[in-house]
Amino acid sequence: xxxxxxxxxxxxxxxxxxxxxxxxxxxxxxxxxxxxxxxxxxxxxxxxxxxxxxxxxxxxxxxxxxxxxxxxxxxxxxxxxxxxxxxxxxxxxxxxxxxxxxxxxxxxxxxxxxxxxxxxxxxxxxxxxxxxxxxxxxxxxxxxxxxxxxxxxxxxxxxxxxxxxxxxxxxxxxxxxxxxxxxxxxxxxxxxxxxxxxxxxxxxxxxxxxxxxxxxxxxxxxxxxxxxxxxxxxxxxxxxxxxxxxxxxxxxxxxxxxxxxxxxxxxxxxxxxxxxxxxxxxxxxxxxxxxxxxxxxxxxxxxxxxxxxxxxxxxxxxxxxxxxxxxxxxxxxxxxxxxxxxxxxxxxxxxxxx
Amino acid sequence: xxxxxxxxxxxxxxxxxxxxxxxxxxxxxxxxxxxxxxxxxxxxxxxxxxxxxxxxxxxxxxxxxxxxxxxxxxxxxxxxxxxxxxxxxxxxxxxxxxxxxxxxxxxxxxxxxxxxxxxxxxxxxxxxxxxxxxxxxxxxxxxxxxxxxxxxxxxxxxxxxxxxxxxxxxxxxxxxxxxxxxxxxxxxxxxxxxx
Numbered sequence: 001x002x003x004x005x006x007x008x009x010x011x012x013x014x015x016x017x018x019x020x021x022x023x024x025x026x027x028x029x030x031x032x033x034x035x036x037x038x039x040x041x042x043x044x045x046x047x048x049x050x051x052x053x054x055x056x057x058x059x060x061x062x063x064x065x066x067x068x069x070x071x072x073x074x075x076x077x078x079x080x081x082x083x084x085x086x087x088x089x090x091x092x093x094x095x096x097x098x099x100x101x102x103x104x105x106x107x108x109x110x111x112x113x114x115x116x117x118x119x120x121x122x123x124x125x126x127x128x129x130x131x132x133x134x135x136x137x138x139x140x141x142x143x144x145x146x147x148x149x150x151x152x153x154x155x156x157x158x159x160x161x162x163x164x165x166x167x168x169x170x171x172x173x174x175x176x177x178x179x180x181x182x183x184x185x186x187x188x189x190x191x192x193x194x195x196x197x198x199x200x201x202x203x204x205x206x207x208x209x210x211x212x213x214x215x216x217x218x219x220x221x222x223x224x225x226x227x228x229x230x231x232x233x234x235x236x237x238x239x240x241x242x243x244x245x246x247x248x249x250x251x252x253x254x255x256x257x258x259x260x261x262x263x264x265x266x267x268x269x270x271x272x273x274x275x276x277x278x279x280x281x282x283x284x285x286x287x288x289x290x291x292x293x294x295x296x297x298x299x300x301x302x303x304x305x306x307x308x309x310x311x312x313x314x315x316x317x318x319x320x321x322x323x324x325x326x327x328x329x330x331x332x333x334x335x336x337x338x339x340x341x342x343x344x345x346x347x348x349x350x351x352x353x354x
Numbered sequence: 355x356x357x358x359x360x361x362x363x364x365x366x367x368x369x370x371x372x373x374x375x376x377x378x379x380x381x382x383x384x385x386x387x388x389x390x391x392x393x394x395x396x397x398x399x400x401x402x403x404x405x406x407x408x409x410x411x412x413x414x415x416x417x418x419x420x421x422x423x424x425x426x427x428x429x430x431x432x433x434x435x436x437x438x439x440x441x442x443x444x445x446x447x448x449x450x451x452x453x454x455x456x457x458x459x460x461x462x463x464x465x466x467x468x469x470x471x472x473x474x475x476x477x478x479x480x481x482x483x484x485x486x487x488x489x490x491x492x493x494x495x496x497x498x499x500x501x502x503x504x505x506x507x508x509x510x511x512x513x514x515x516x517x518x519x520x521x522x523x524x525x526x527x528x529x530x531x532x533x534x535x536x537x538x539x540x541x542x543x544x545x546x547x548x549x
Contacts, residue, residue: 053395054455059492072492173397173448180458181394187432188393190492191509194499194535204496204535230433233503 003148004040012036016158025221026163026182027189028212030061033134033159037152038063043139045116047071048159049082050124050132050183053176057086058183060132066114067137073110074135080107081121085133092121093149096141117141120149122156124163131163131179185223192226199233210236371442374416374424384412386438389426393435395458396426400446422446427461429468432495434509436468469514494527497534504542515541 015036019029034046045067049057057075062068074080081092081104097117100108111119118138123130134156163178189211196207214236215225229236378384385396388408398405401422405413416424423443429436439461441449449457494516501512516534519541520527533539 053458055451173399176454177394177397181392184393184428184430184432187495190495191432191434191499191502194496194501195503196499197496197535198500198503227433230499230502230509 003042003142003144004151005042008040009151012040012155013158016155016162020158020162023221024162025185025215025223026178027060027185028215028222029162030159030182033155033162034061034063034067037134037136037155038067040155041136041138041148041152043142045137045139047082047135047137048132049075049086049135050163050179051086051130052183053180057083057132058186060182060186066116067135070107070111070114070116070137071135074107077106079104080111080135081119082133082135085121085123085135086130089123089125089130091123091149091153092119094143095119111137115139118143120144120152122149122153124156124160126160126164126175129175131160131175134159185226188223188230189226192229195230195233196236370419370421371440374419374421374442375440377412377415377419381409381411381415383409384416385409385424385426386440389428389438390435393428393430393433395428396424397449398425399423399448402446416442420444423448425449425457427457429461429465431465431469431513432498432509434498434513436465436510439464469510469517491528493535494531497531500534501541504540 015032019032030048030050034048038044038046045063047062047067047070048060049071050060052058059068059071059075062071070080071082074082081095085092095103095118097108097112097119100119114137116137116139118141120136120138122134122136124132124134134152136152163182164175189208192211193204193207196202196210197204200207200210202210211225211229212222214220215222218225225236375386378386385398385408389396398408401413401417401424405416405424421442421444423446425441425443427439427441429439439457441457497516498509498512501507501515502509505512505515507515516530517527519525520530523530530539534541
């Protein structure tokens with residue numbers, strides 16, 4: 001019996017290929033991989049670990065909360081299918097969790113208790129190096145055919161290619177730089193979730209949805225939006241105004257209020273380079289991060305004003321507003337209408353990733 | 355190097371390293387500057403070839419001082435940046451896997467030391483607490499963002515405050531983080547107790 005739906009498979013490969021030829025955010029790409037792999041298999045959850053420069057596995061993405069906890073648990077207890085696939089470089093296929101207590105005395109009972117029956121794991125392999133692993137947790141005991149395993153291993157290979165975002169893959173150092181950067185970006189996103197949750201009075205999960213819709217609505221990298229949100233938590237538009245889902249936009253004739261939320265400052269990233277990235281593909285991370293640096297200058301500017309800040313969140317709002325008034329002047333009207341147009345687009349699909 | 359824009363060489367193992375490090379500040383380019391702005395390690399195994407392309411002014415000057423390879427590691431926790439660790443080599447060549455792991459560990463230790471500052475935390479206290487509770491490390495990062503907004507401090511200060519709170523109340527950092535994320539604890543209320 002074949003588990004993977006070939007029809008859906010075509011869609012997933014198209015989406016992955018489309019992502020890889022564009023400029024993309026590594027963390028968001030990995031989140032997408034776990035989500036799509038889970039959908040492809042059906043009745044399964046998926047997690048992904050990456051190795052840091054010390055060879056230690058770190059959590060990167062999962063299709064849901066259970067898978068996330070099981071990935072973190074494997075890292076914590078140093079055992080489990082993901083770690084086996086990482087250490088051996090070989091896939092783990094059709095491991096029955098009811099019959100795996102010898103192999104993984106701590107992981108197997110935990111995974112079974114979470115409602116999973118089977119587990120599979122596939123290494124993210126680059127020549128002789130293994131840089132991480134993808135874990136599939138099955139809620140039924142359907143046995144995978146070789147062809148199923150082959151397909152998921154192929155998804156793992158494509159994921160590895162995605163990790164080698166830069167052109168100069170011949171330089172071994174690039175992979176290390178890239179991995180360390182991705183691991184740090186994952187932390188940045190968690191920090192931003194906290195800052196937005198506090199500022200908006202929402203849960204961290206809601207904060208993530210807000211973060212991601214804004215990234216999609218403005219065609220900005222998730223990590224970049226997170227960094228901007230940390231420099232200025234007021235910068236994200238209110239949930240109602242941030243329902244865009246489109247990689248790029250065009251100027252729109254009608255212009256409702258810039259952010260559609262009277263007591264909130266205008267949305268972040270109205271600048272030209274954020275809405276229509278001119279040369280991301282050529283400059284890669286360097287150009288993005290240069291912009292991150294510009295925001296840092298803005299943050300430093302605010303820091304200098306910090307002494308004059310009144311106390312309390314109302315006060316915080318006041319000084320954030322003041323700063324925004326300054327930034328507004330820098331944004332041209334055309335760029336703003338671009339953003340407004342985007343913000344009116346359809347709702348993004350819901351997600352379980354947190 | 356720090357968010358507040360205070361830049362300088364805090365420590366160097368020898369005068370030559372210090373001179374090479376200082377070059378970056380006077381020239382405004384170099385691996386340290388790049389590692390800080392890009393939030394990722396910058397590994398250049400050969401200043402004479404790759405280095406020239408990346409830093410046309412810095413590389414010859416560093417070469418003059420005897421450096422042949424340079425490796426810069428950001429001292430950071432997510433978006434909270436504390437500095438950069440620069441490692442120089444007198445002969446060209448990449449770092450071995452072991453050397454890279456060592457450098458990353460040094461960077462982690464340096465980051466922890468900078469965060470703790472004068473707090474006089476028991477050695478390894480927080481690290482041990484986190485090792486046991488990997489699952490909650492993500493909550494610590496979330497708590498950090500929340501405290502930043504609550505207290506109107508920088509992200510670095512937020513982490514310092516969380517750690518200081520855990521030490522002074524003799525609690526696991528992971529527990530403190532979880533309480534902050536679930537809104538059971540606000541560090542600013544704690545401070546108000548004294549008022």
